[in-house]
Amino acid sequence: MYENILTEIQERIAIITINRPQSLNALNSKTISELSDAFGKFNEDDQIRVIVLTGSGEKSFVAGADIKEFSDFKTPEAEELARNGQNILFNKIENLNKPVIAAVNGFALGGGLELALACHIRYASENAKLGLPEVTLGLIPGYGGTQRLPKLVGKGLANELIFSAKMLPAARAKEIGLVNEVFSPEDLLPKTLELATTIVRNSPMAISKAIEAVNLSDTEKGFDAEIKSFGQLFEMEDKKEGVAAFLEKRKPAF
Known part of the structure; x- marks a missing residue:
C-alpha cells in the first residue's frame, strides 16, 4: 500500500x-x-x-x-x-x-x-x-x-x-x-x-482530552481547557466505568 x-x-x-x-x-x-x-x-x-x-x-x-x-x-x-x-x-x-x-x-x-x-x-x-x-x-x-x-x-x-x-x-x-x-x-x-x-489500558477519552489540554498549556486557554474537559468527562462512559471499577475493586474495561 x-x-x-x-x-x-x-x-x-x-x-x-x-x-x-x-x-x-x-x-x-x-x-x-x-x-x-x-x-x-x-x-x-x-x-x-x-x-x-x-x-x-x-x-x-x-x-x-x-x-x-x-x-x-x-x-x-x-x-x-x-x-x-x-x-x-x-x-x-x-x-x-x-x-x-x-x-x-x-x-x-x-x-x-x-x-x-x-x-x-x-x-x-x-x-x-x-x-x-x-x-x-x-x-x-x-x-x-x-x-x-x-x-x-x-x-x-x-x-x-x-x-x-x-x-x-x-x-x-x-x-x-x-x-x-x-x-x-x-x-x-x-x-x-x-x-x-x-x-x-487507560481511558482513551481521558487521554484525548489530556492531549488537548497539554497542547494548550503554554497559552491563555490552557486552564479553561482543562476545566472544561474535566467537566465534560464526568458525563462520558469512560468516567462511569473507571469510577465503578475503582469502587468495585476491579480493573476498568475501557
Whole structure:
C-alpha cells in the first residue's frame, strides 16, 4: 500500500516505520504524504489506542529532509513546503486524539528531530544523535523546530542547539528533557511497546482530552481547557466505568 513506510498492528498499538534505509529514512514529499495518510487512518480506527513511530534499521530515525527536493525552490515554494508539511503531518501528529510515541533509533536531524518533537513522547536508543543543522545550509528549521524545541528544553538551550547546529548524544538529550528515556538499540522498541501497552489500558477519552489540554498549556486557554474537559468527562462512559471499577475493586474495561 505504501512505498516509503511500513505499518503493523500489535495489541491495539499501531507501529509506523519509515522505510527508506538507502537515504537514512530522509523525509521527502511522498513520505510525508504517506505518513499523513497512515496517521489519519489509525486516528480514525477505534481499535487503535496508541501509535508508535520509528525508522528502519539502527542507524537512523530520520536523517532530515530530502534536500534534493527543494534545493532550487524560491520563497513562495519554500513557504508552501513548510506550511503544507506542518499542516498535513507535524501539526497533525501533535493534535491527534491518540498518543504518538517516537522510538528514535538513530539519527534524528533537521526534519527528523522536528518529527520527533511533534510526537507526544520520545524514547531513544543509546546510539541516537539529535540536532537541527539547518543553519549550516543557510536556513532555519521549517517544520516547527523553532517553536516546539524551546517548549521542551527552554529558549537558552534551544537557541544553542539551533545556532550551533551541533548534534546531541542520546544521554545529553535525556538530561535536558529532549527525550524521556534512553535504551540500548535492541531494547528500544520493546520498551516503547511496553509503555504503549500501559497507556492502552487507560481511558482513551481521558487521554484525548489530556492531549488537548497539554497542547494548550503554554497559552491563555490552557486552564479553561482543562476545566472544561474535566467537566465534560464526568458525563462520558469512560468516567462511569473507571469510577465503578475503582469502587468495585476491579480493573476498568475501557
